[in-house]
Amino acid sequence: MSKNTRNTAFRKVDVDQYGEEVYEEDQTADEGATGPSDAEVQSMLAKGRNGDALQYVLTNAPLTSKNQGVKDKAAQTVLKVLMSLKANEIEGSLKGLDQAKQDTLMKYIYRGFENPSEGSSAQLLVWHDKLFAATGVGSIVRVLTDRKRV
């Protein structure tokens, strides 16, 4: 049949995509997840309510959003909050987090490591250490396996 038409384009078709068990990334994207509002975070940090700022950014983390820009902006905001907390305040703020928020925080810590700036890595290492003491290896495994990237 193909020899008649001399059309060999059929060879370029990727037949694997038509198989029944092809894995597709979760298509459900939540367009409403816009992440934490920068102004809100700024006001909380200015008032010195660092623990509250942390809770706020973790609750409003844009995990389901497909927009990379939203995620980048949220990551920067979280990094700002993490840098603002002093070493002795970290433990206190970790106490108030439930497991989901702890996992989200771990994701943001690793995200922060990807863009090291002046002194940020040292602070993030302290955060990593304290959070690991609270959660153990489980949260790292959840960061590695969770499809909802931060």
Add this chain to the structure above:
Amino acid sequence: MSTTLQPYLKAVRQTLTAAICVENFSSQVVERHNKPEVEVRTSKELLLTPVTISRNDKEKVLIEGSINSLRISIAIKQADEIEKILCHKFMRFMMMRAENFIILRRKPVEGYDISFLVTNFHTEQMFKHKLVDFIIHFMEEIDKEISEMKLAVNSRARISAEEFLKRF
């Protein structure tokens, strides 16, 4: 600066302990084949999120996991030209003998100086905690060895220059 070394190695150790959980998984694409999925990267569902741990902008570790294999890439601190050359030569020396190292990769991942590939076959033959210990020990020793080599190069250069110039 050196105060971040221990927390850095600790964080790398913890992340490695989590990521080194690999199990046997034959290739889904080619029958009767068994390939390290982190290298092949054909099936997205088998790959884990890659994580980076950095000590500063020059030193970092990239850990990419998958169901049956783990790739660890290390960027080593190179402060000046001579350290760059020494590091490059040293890494090249080791990578040429990657077969004897078992877990070493022959080419480093783009942007890093040296890479390791640990598969489920390695973890079946060797203790996981020992593999992690080895990598952490490697990271600690590399910096020391490169400094030592730099000192050796400098002192040799000084001695040979002295000897040569004695004639004049």
